[in-house]
Amino acid sequence: MDMTTHSEEFRKTSHQLELEKMFRTFYAQANDPAYHLPHPYAYYEQEILKAVNRYPDSLTLHKCASLLKEEAFFDKDTDTLVHPHISYFPPIWHIDHFIVIQIVLEGSITTYIAEQELKLKKGNVCIIAPGTRHAVSCFSEANAMKILIRTSSFEKVFFGILRDTDTVLAEFFTRTLYSNNPHPFLFFAGAWDLEMMEILARTIREGRSHRSFHTQMQNSLMNQFFIMLLRNHEKDLVFPEHPQGSQNENLIFLLKYIQEHAASITLPELSQLFNYSERHIQRILRSSTGKSFTEITQSIRMREASRMLRSTDCPVSQIASDLGYGNLGNFRKIFRKTYGMSPADFRKGNSPAAP
Structure with a gap:
């Protein structure tokens, strides 16, 4: 399949093109140098009322509200919606009660979230958490798609993957999207990805088909996405930038390094390697994952210990040593606290011959 940004699934409908043309005219007539910047609904009310009078049943115009609830967008049997962003649509500050995923296919758009300004280019993906005040500005012929997902479906589709892995990044994603976190979005600054676009195109086709099991198929496709x-x-x-303005650019590398060296790395070594004070590293980890350095490394070690007990016949003493525990009794104590049983009992209950 020749998947390009001009593929049928990514083309705007005649109705969407009419809306785009109308809002482009409004923009030109406004002659306002601040028109492309985010404002409350009242700032654009005159233009919006004209549009609503002309297209009273347009789903796109529902986005004029400042607080958007799931029932305004999703049918009873729909979990996922995919549609293009209308260029020249006023960048109204609003809050969605569902997950919003932005993907740029051509050109660029600007997304404003809290005090931050994100420039999304071709191939970039931005996931915005529900309850996040934001606005989107696109005053060009860019082509950007929006995926809207019910919060409950997002938890099933996305976090089902992460919960199964129980990684440090899973903790980060969970806090970013669902806790009282100052970082309510995730931004992937990647390039054009043919595999992802093919999945997105299939998701769009399923949504339009309304065939039996189309909701389940869309959820399966989003899982792949x-x-x-x-x-x-x-x-x-x-x-995202920290509220104080300092961006933890090394965080992803910090977490990955801990994951790869959990059996041997110490906090002083990590501090020296990343040129952060120990206190600052603890603050970064606690803010991003909800765990301390010790809790993170211990969780990784215990997960690896459980894997080795299930899939190898290594002696418990060897497993403890390989994972950096010099004291076998201490290893057994921590394992029992984590899994509610001794390493030997865990192995018996998880061996291939176990009932």
């Missing part, structure tokens, strides 16, 4: 996002673009994840 997020797997590809993590597999191909985890390295492209750019973390």
Whole structure:
């Protein structure tokens, strides 16, 4: 399949093109140098009322509200919606009660979230958490798609993947999207990805088909989409700026290094390697994952210990030593606290011959 940004699935409908033309005219007539910047609904009310009078049933115009709830967008049997962003649409500050994913196919758009300004280019992906005040500015012929996902479906589709892995990054994603976190979005500064676009195109086709099981098929496709996002673009994840203005650009490398060296790395060594004070590293980790350095390394070690007990016949003493525990009794104590049983009992209950 020749998947390009001009593929049928990514083309705007005649109705969407009419809306775009109308808002482009409004923009030209306004002669306002601040028109492209985000404002409350009242700032654009005159233009919006004209549009609503002309297209009273347009789904796009529902986005004029400042607080957007799921029932305004999703049918009872729909979990996922995919549609293009209308260029020249006023960048109204608003809050969605569902997950919003922005993907740029051509050109660029600007997304404003809290006090931050994100420039999204071709191939970039931005995931915005529900309850986040934001606005989108696109005053060009850019082509950008929006994926809207019910919060409950997003938890099932996306976090099902992460919960199964129980990684440090899973903790970060969970806090970023669902806790009282000052970083309510994830930005992947990747390039054009043919695999992801093919999945997105299939998702759009399923949504339009309304065939039996189309919702389940869309959820399955979104599952693939997020797997590809993590597999191909985890390295492209750019973390939001801290409210104080300092961006933890090394956080992704910090977490990965801990994951790869949990059996031997110490906090002083990590501090020296990344040129941060120990206190600052603890603050970064606690803010991003909800765990301390010791809790993170211990979680990684215990997960690896459980894997080795299930899939190898290594003696418990060897496993403890390989994972950096010089004291076998201490290893057994921590393992029992984590899994509620001794390493030997865990192995018996998880061996291939176990009932």
